[in-house]
Amino acid sequence: MACSIHTRKGVGCPITPIAQLMPALWKGLMVTVELVVFSAALAFVLSFIAGFGRLSRIWLIRLITGIYVEVFRGSSLVVQLFWMYFVLPLFGLKLSALLMGVLGLGLNFAAYGAEVVRTSIQAVPRGQTEAAIALNLSRWQRMWRIIVPQAIRMMIPPFGNLLIQLVKSTSIVSLITVADLTFQGMVLRSVTMQTAEIFSLLLVLYFIITYPLVLAMRWLERRVSVGRV
Numbered sequence: 764m765a766c767s768i769h770t771r772k773g774v775g776c777p778i779t780p781i782a783q784l785m786p787a788l789w790k791g792l793m794v795t796v797e798l799v800v801f802s803a804a805l806a807f808v809l810s811f812i813a814g815f816g817r818l819s820r821i822w823l824i825r826l827i828t829g830i831y832v833e834v835f836r837g838s839s840l841v842v843q844l845f846w847m848y849f850v851l852p853l854f855g856l857k858l859s860a861l862l863m864g865v866l867g868l869g870l871n872f873a874a875y876g877a878e879v880v881r882t883s884i885q886a887v888p889r890g891q892t893e894a895a896i897a898l899n900l901s902r903w904q905r906m907w908r909i910i911v912p913q914a915i916r917m918m919i920p921p922f923g924n925l926l927i928q929l930v931k932s933t934s935i936v937s938l939i940t941v942a943d944l945t946f947q948g949m950v951l952r953s954v955t956m957q958t959a960e961i962f963s964l965l966l967v968l969y970f971i972i973t974y975p976l977v978l979a980m981r982w983l984e985r986r987v988s989v990g991r992v
Contacts, residue, residue, distance in 0.1 A: 779955045784964065791947030792968055798864055798933045798943060799972070803926055805869030806876055810922075813873060814880025828877065835874035841935055843867050848939040864936035864943075872929050879921045883914040916987045923980030930973050944968060 816828030835843065844867040848860065858866070887910045895905040937946035948965045952958055 779957060781960060781964065784951055784955070784957075784961065787947045787951055788944065788964060788968065791942060791944035792972075794861070794942055795930075795933050795944040795972065798861070798868065798936060798941070799930050801865045802868035802872070802933075803929055805865060806872040806925070806929065807922075809869060809873030810876025810880050813877035814884070817877060817881045818884060832874045832877050835871050836878075840867065840871050840932060841938065843871060844935065844939050860936075860939050860941045863939060864933075864941045868929060868932060868936070872925055872932075875925055876922065879918050879925070880914070883917040884910060886917055887913045919980070919984055919987060923977075923984070926976060926980070927973055930976065931969065934969075 813828045813832055816824045817832065819825050819828075844863065847867050848863045851858075851863075891909055891913065892905060895909045900908065933943055934945035937943055937949065940946070944965060948961050952961045955961070
């Protein structure tokens with residue numbers, strides 16, 4: 764039985780040791796890591812598809828990818844998750860809450876990633892393309908041998924920022940009943956009423972996930988910067 768606020772302040776509700784809170788939080792942490800891995804992979808792939816789509820010579824592809832990017836960047840992630848979770852089943856598409864969370868996060872962050880891809884490719888100096896043309900390289904060879912390798916260097920910092928933001932945004936999926944770290948923390952709080960202890964643990968656990976990613980992205984930035992003029 765959950766402790767009420769009144770009994771929590773008195774003597775009727777003993778404090779639960781942190782060691783007893785950790786199993787549930789650890790379970791939620793594993794779900795959060797799973798969300799990050801799969802949604803980040805989906806976002807990465809879709810970022811390049813949509814980014815190149817926005818640069819396509821075919822107007823219909825530019826139109827479709829443009830609408831996708833503007834809709835997902837211009838509306839709330841929370842509303843997008845709610846729409847996928849509650850509306851899509853009305854059209855016969857029934858997925859688990861976890862898959863809906865991965866899909867929602869992946870689509871949302873891919874829209875931002877698509878703009879990173881597009882602007883990075885466009886930022887490669889025009890002289891690089893002209894030099895590739897002079898070497899008689901095909902359009903495919905120019906893109907993947909000359910332009911993309913240089914553009915990737917510019918993509919890494921913003922992609923790193925998006926990845927960190929994605930990790931922190933996974934807490935939103937608790938609103939559609941995904942039993943992630945935040946969801947488990949809220950359940951424990953409602954049972955034990957130990958607000959300070961539980962939310963402090965959540966802060967620490969999210970930092971433990973995020974900080975190694977920050978260090979990894981800094982290392983990657985230094986690696987790709989070696990030899991640059």
